[in-house]
Amino acid sequence: MKYDIVLCGVGGQGGISVSVVIARAAMAAGLDVKQSEVHGMSQRGGEVLAHLRMSDKEVASPIIPRASADLILAFEPLEALRYVPWLRKGGAIVTATAPLKNMANYPDPDAVVAELRKIPGAALVDADALAKEAGNARAANVALVGAAAKHLPLEASALEAAIKELFARKGDAVVEANLRAFEHGRRANP
Amino acid sequence: MNTETLMGDEAIALGAVHAGLSAAFAYPGTPSTEIMETLQAMAEKGATTADGAKFVAQWCANEKTAYESALGASYAGRRALVSMKHVGLNVAADPFVNSALIRIHGGLVVVVADDPGMHSSQDEQDSRALAAFARMPCFEPADQQEAYDMTLEAFEFSERHEVPVLIRITTRLAHSRAIVKTAAKGRAQNPVDKAPQDMSWILMPAVARKRWKILLGKQAEFRDYAEERSPLAPASKKLGVVTTGLALQYYRENLEDYVAANGEAPSHLHIGHYPIPAAKLRELCAKVEKVLVIEDGYPVVEEALRGVLPTPIPVLGKMTGELPLDGELNPDLVRAALGLPEREGVPAPSLPPPGRPPQLCVGCPHADSFAALKEALLEYPTHAVNSDIGCYTLGALAPYNAIESCVDMGASIGMARGAAEAGLRPTVAIIGDSTFYHSGMTNLVDAVSHATNTTVYILDNQTTGMTGAQPTIAPSSRLKNLVIGLGVESAHVRVLDAHKRSHEASVQAIKEELAYAGPSVIIGVRVCIEAYKKERAK
Numbered sequence: 244m245k246y247d248i249v250l251c252g253v254g255g256q257g258g259i260s261v262s263v264v265i266a267r268a269a270m271a272a273g274l275d276v277k278q279s280e281v282h283g284m285s286q287r288g289g290e291v292l293a294h295l296r297m298s299d300k301e302v303a304s305p306i307i308p309r310a311s312a313d314l315i316l317a318f319e320p321l322e323a324l325r326y327v328p329w330l331r332k333g334g335a336i337v338t339a340t341a342p343l344k345n346m347a348n349y350p351d352p353d354a355v356v357a358e359l360r361k362i363p364g365a366a367l368v369d370a371d372a373l374a375k376e377a378g379n380a381r382a383a384n385v386a387l388v389g390a391a392a393k394h395l396p397l398e399a400s401a402l403e404a405a406i407k408e409l410f411a412r413k414g415d416a417v418v419e420a421n422l423r424a425f426e427h428g429r430r431a432n433p
Numbered sequence: 434m435n436t437e438t439l440m441g442d443e444a445i446a447l448g449a450v451h452a453g454l455s456a457a458f459a460y461p462g463t464p465s466t467e468i469m470e471t472l473q474a475m476a477e478k479g480a481t482t483a484d485g486a487k488f489v490a491q492w493c494a495n496e497k498t499a500y501e502s503a504l505g506a507s508y509a510g511r512r513a514l515v516s517m518k519h520v521g522l523n524v525a526a527d528p529f530v531n532s533a534l535i536r537i538h539g540g541l542v543v544v545v546a547d548d549p550g551m552h553s554s555q556d557e558q559d560s561r562a563l564a565a566f567a568r569m570p571c572f573e574p575a576d577q578q579e580a581y582d583m584t585l586e587a588f589e590f591s592e593r594h595e596v597p598v599l600i601r602i603t604t605r606l607a608h609s610r611a612i613v614k615t616a617a618k619g620r621a622q623n624p625v626d627k628a629p630q631d632m633s634w635i636l637m638p639a640v641a642r643k644r645w646k647i648l649l650g651k652q653a654e655f656r657d658y659a660e661e662r663s664p665l666a667p668a669s670k671k672l673g674v675v676t677t678g679l680a681l682q683y684y685r686e687n688l689e690d691y692v693a694a695n696g697e698a699p700s701h702l703h704i705g706h707y708p709i710p711a712a713k714l715r716e717l718c719a720k721v722e723k724v725l726v727i728e729d730g731y732p733v734v735e736e737a738l739r740g741v742l743p744t745p746i747p748v749l750g751k752m753t754g755e756l757p758l759d760g761e762l763n764p765d766l767v768r769a770a771l772g773l774p775e776r777e778g779v780p781a782p783s784l785p786p787p788g789r790p791p792q793l794c795v796g797c798p799h800a801d802s803f804a805a806l807k808e809a810l811l812e813y814p815t816h817a818v819n820s821d822i823g824c825y826t827l828g829a830l831a832p833y834n835a836i837e838s839c840v841d842m843g844a845s846i847g848m849a850r851g852a853a854e855a856g857l858r859p860t861v862a863i864i865g866d867s868t869f870y871h872s873g874m875t876n877l878v879d880a881v882s883h884a885t886n887t888t889v890y891i892l893d894n895q896t897t898g899m900t901g902a903q904p905t906i907a908p909s910s911r912l913k914n915l916v917i918g919l920g921v922e923s924a925h926v927r928v929l930d931a932h933k934r935s936h937e938a939s940v941q942a943i944k945e946e947l948a949y950a951g952p953s954v955i956i957g958v959r960v961c962i963e964a965y966k967k968e969r970a971k
Contacts, residue, residue: 304686309765321789331779350787358782362782
């Protein structure tokens with residue numbers, strides 16, 4: 244078993260912390276894990292990309308080859324579209340629908356969404372609304388993990404445990420809101 | 434034995450502590466920054482080496498000062514680490530090259546993080562070439578586990594052979610995480626024990642000539658070690674593959690498919706230790722019909738293998754187009770070089786996504802400084818705005834279009850000064866506070882000495898912003914007095930509030946200094962948004 248995830252979004256959307264949640268859950272399940280992320284200049288409002296690979300055998304490359312990702316988990320629809328060349332045939336896309344237009348030449352958001360809908364296995368989720376329902380607007384990234392949970396080769400309880408671990412430092416209220424966001428996400432893409 | 438999930442940078446930091454590190458020094462630079470950040474975070478939590486002793490982990494003014502501090506720690510008999518990004522090694526080149534000649538006492542490990550693909554850099558130079566230039570041994574880990582293991586190995590090697598060791602990593606290894614097995618119990622620190630007083634640290638010509646001969650004499654033992662540590666696995670006669678460092682993983686990623694397509698694996702030599710193990714390369718090449726060299730960065734091994742005379746078998750790689758000469762290596766490029774077909778994915782979207790370039794944060798003080806400067810410059814159709822390395826380099830892009838050059842740390846002031854001396858006026862140097870401490874001060878001294886008609890605009894955001902808000906080497910409050918101390922007349926040192934609310938006053942002050950015919954300094958002060966958030970999150 245191997246499972247490769249491309250996580251993508253825009254700097255500041257919390258993509259890297261989500262990558263950590265899934266990676267921890269995978270390790271708790273005894274899988275080998277490699278995770279690659281970007282730091283530095285590109286983080287300043289630019290594209291943010293993380294690759295997360297898990298396998299019951301040893302993982303070699305920290306980068307996912309093109310056309311082999313099992314899942315694209317996107318925090319922004321244009322970024323989902325950008326990494327479609329990494330998706331394997333039959334792979335899944337779970338993406339937030341809200342465009343982040345911090346660039347002059349952002350295409351028509353409806354056209355972006357329409358392109359994504361053409362891909363079988365794409366789930367478009369209003370992660371911001373789910374996060375607000377859960378009581379913490381900043382939990383949109385975790386709501387997306389919930390929406391992707393059915394695809395992941397991991398138990399929901401393992402993901403919840405990793406969420407608790409990651410947010411423990413920020414207090415019970417934040418942990419609870421993120422767990423609710425995760426649950427709302429699961430229900431949004433059952 | 435423990436297992437942890439570590440980035441390459443973290444694995445090196447932990448390896449150094451387990452090797453009995455006494456002192457580490459660095460200047461921030463992507464992708465090396467997290468080595469020092471990890472050491473400092475460990476020290477703050479009370480981490481010690483195996484003997485319960487604390488270690489020192491300090492940011493320095495620049496890579497050269499960091500390197501020299503590490504040399505001093507080695508002189509004191511203790512294990513020292515200095516870390517930097519690839520271009521930082523240029524700044525530290527003087528102590529770096531010379532340190533290969535002295536008789537290293539406490540182990541000295543130099544970690545240099547290269548950035549092929551220029552994710553966050555001005556060039557993609559390969560530090561293996563600089564190690565060879567300095568005749569210094571170089572270790573190149575293939576994954577996080579080796580990053581940890583080779584750090585321990587490098588300290589041992591450094592003390593055994595009395596030479597610094599360069600560990601070369603790349604962005605991908607520095608910033609990817611994997612599971613690493615670490616030693617349960619590390620090594621104690623060396624006691625303070627000054628280097629023997631045998632002239633071996635005094636590089637005056639007569640001594641240096643002897644030390645140079647000694648270094649040249651050691652090359653054979655360095656090479657023997659690399660030969661011994663480079664595993665050769667003979668298999669197919671048709672193809673030999675040479676991998677170095679992380680490129681091993683991209684090769685392994687495709688190996689199963691290669692075997693499925695070709696019925697056998699290539700003969701394979703992996704190199705993680707330099708000088709280049711020439712005998713092992715000859716041994717591989719004697720067994721195969723052609724050889725493919727896969728390395729991330731410059732074609733260092735490939736060039737050596739190729740030489741200038743015809744090779745007995747074809748050598749394939751970056752110089753023959755099987756792999757690109759520029760950019761970061763990846764598993765897809767290696768797949769193509771191995772002659773495997775592209776994987777078939779989903780059809781490409783018909784809407785090609787435009788790029789999303791990085792940009793200044795909303796509310797960034799630099800944006801307000803650029804707005805004021807641009808307005809003040811309106812009355813000068815001809816002018817120069819030379820800039821520097823930092824977040825403010827993004828001022829080159831729309832909507833600011835405020836800066837005209839970015840070359841290396843500190844170049845803003847030197848270039849603005851040189852352009853002014855050559856007759857181009859007015860000239861403005863845009864430089865951050867951290868970059869000013871790093872390499873700006875000496876250029877300002879030049880401007881003062883020659884009474885150059887230029888204006889230095891220090892964007893004082895009280896942090897090293899681009900690398901994630903590390904503290905600067907001196908507090909903001911000292912900056913004005915420092916500039917006056919360097920000789921700039923106090924009437925022409927202007928401190929401005931880098932905020933929209935002070936826009937008019939800032940424009941006026943900038944206009945006055947542009948009109949002044951000598952060296953002037955404007956300090957635009959407001960804390961970095963990221964640094965402010967980071968501080969609040971504590």
